[in-house]
Amino acid sequence: MGDKAAEDGRRLPWADVLLSAIASVSWALIAMAGTAALGLHLLQADAAGSLGPMTAAVMALAANGSVRPSGDVSAFGLKGAEATTSVDITPLGVGLVGALLLSWFFLRSLRAAGAVLAPAELLARVGAVTVLFVAMLGGLAWVGHDVITLDGDSLGLDRLPGGSGGGGGGIDVPGLGNIGGLLPDRIGDLVRAKASVGFTVDTVPTLLGGAAWAAGVLVLALLASRRTPLPRGWDAVHRTVRPAASALVTVTLVAVAAGLAAAAYAAIGDDHPARIAGAALLGAPNGVWLGVPLGLFVPWDGTATGALATVLPHPLDRLLGVRTDQPVTVGRLAGLDGRVWMLAVAAALMMLVAGVLTAVRTPLARGGDAVAVPGTAASGVRPPGPLGFAGRCALRLGIATASVLPLLVWLTDVSVDASLSVFGFDAFGAGVTLHGHLGAALLLGAAWGAGAGAAGALLAYATGAAGSRAAPLARGDTAQSASVVSPFATGPAGPYAPNKPYRPPNPDTNPYLRLPEHLREPEDARPERPDGGTRPARGDMSGAPTVIGPIERPAPPPRRPPRGASPPSDPGPPPPPPPPPERPRGHG
Secondary structure (H helix, E strand, O other), X not given: OHHHHHHHHHHOOHHHHHHXXXXXXXXXXXXXXXXHHHHHHHOOHHHOOOHHHHHHHHHHHHOOOOEEXXXXXXXXXXXXXXXXXXXXXXXXXXXXXXXXXXXXXXXXXXXXXXXXXXXXXXXXXXXXXXXHHHHHHHHHHHHOEEEEEXXXXXXXXXXXOOOOOOOOOOOEEOOOEEOHHHOHHHHHHHHOOEEEEEEEEOHHHHHHHHHHHHHHHHHHHHHHOOOOOOEOOOHHHXXXXXXXXXXXXXXXXXXXXXXXXXXXHHHHOOOOHHHHHHHHHHHHHHHHHHHHHHHOOOOEEEEEEHHHHHHOOOXXXXXXXXXXXXXXXXXXXXXXXXHHHXXXXXXXXXXXXXHXXXXXXXXOOOOOOOOOOOOOOEOOEOOOOHHHHHHHHHHHHHHHHHHHHHHHHXXXXXEEEEEEEEOOEEEEEEEEEEEEOHHHHHHHHHHHHHHHHHHHHHHHHHHOOOOOOOOHHHHOOHHHHHOOOOOOOOOOOOOOXXXXXXXXXXXXXXXXXXXXXXXXXXXXXXXEOXXXXXXXXXXXXXXXXXXXXXXXXXXXXXXXXXXXXXXOOOOOOXXXXXXXXXXXXXXX
């Protein structure tokens, strides 16, 4: 047992494993850094601090990391006034770009590894990518820290009544009278206050969160990729899991593309298009994947206070601005704006498209060779009825949606709290909290997935599209899947085991299938076709190339004698050639 494990370890292509891991991680981090830096620059965030550390902090947040803000305010010449800030939000735009490139390069390396993967090789590739990604996150944690100093003059406090630049009329408060005499000294001191607000990437939580993020992205990519090989014995994953998982991934990515298109349309007529573009780069998936659970009637709990309430989309800002114990639902939002019902319609259509894609990509037969068209049979496998096929699709999509919808709710969770307090008095405060109900998302996801899977399967079955786009691995056709891998891969195809030809052999186009004229018998004659061509000889239409044995070359015909000369009875061997002439020797 140990010798076999050691032999498998020696067979692992470690050079290819390391090179593919380096390519996957490097391209993913480059794309994340470019997206984060461009988004922050368009939002003009680099005007208040250094762009490099902020980019590293945003990348750490996007990879499930943790950033700890801190602050210290010096006012009235005293120390100890704290600025308390907490941020728990994931810029899904940056994380989605990195996840797409990481999974694309990783899956590409697996497809070049062969038709069937060894479990040891799969674990080695996943582990190499995860370890390298965590190591790079350690560098981001070392870079991602900075301190931003806010001057009281830049806050505009000197323009308040009673300040150094304001009027001296004071402030009249009903019931209290003029309280202007209580403010000038404090505001003047506050104007001269200096606020230092910094942020630091927590190393240990970021490394642990990054490892979980990278492993989760790779597992999700393996479950959603329909043409990537898996270890032997995992055939059920090809048939049952991958069609539904790939359908859900497809519709969620299309929804993000629609959100980006909507942001581009909104930026055209806005006074600040760069800000809309920057916000879309960083948080378009946040808004889209928040709207999907809301459209599927998942309830949320949330509040919004201070200036952060103004950045929320309408009518969510009005609903969260009112402190109430009632959850946020699509019905309450539609009470403020009737157009919100379009969100529910779009979410329902998205689920129906997922059901159709699941049915189209699911083989009709339960195993082996699948049937592509209803009413036909192949390899002795009888196609299932529409109800049985719809039940299988409903079960699989229901389980997949029950897993994905709570994940979307957890990813779009928002918790931001910022308050600057001096001696217990809040100078300003802002906060947004939005938490979805995971239990409701689980139950509603199962219900929506089952209904959409059944409806999509019946629709695809009725139109004859059921199973028409099933992947070769899902149909059990490993030979066809091996023909699309890298030319450097080792598989069943080769010079002694060629692939199945695309069309029957034709002697008119293949000279190796033609018989020489002197070896052709009368029954092998090829009659002419009406179009002027020739038909293959007998036995050439069997679907397999004709095997021809060794052919003896016929003897050349005898030479004819010259005209007027009689042929010799026995010519004999030819005469020897004449000796070369002797060259005269010179005198010495």
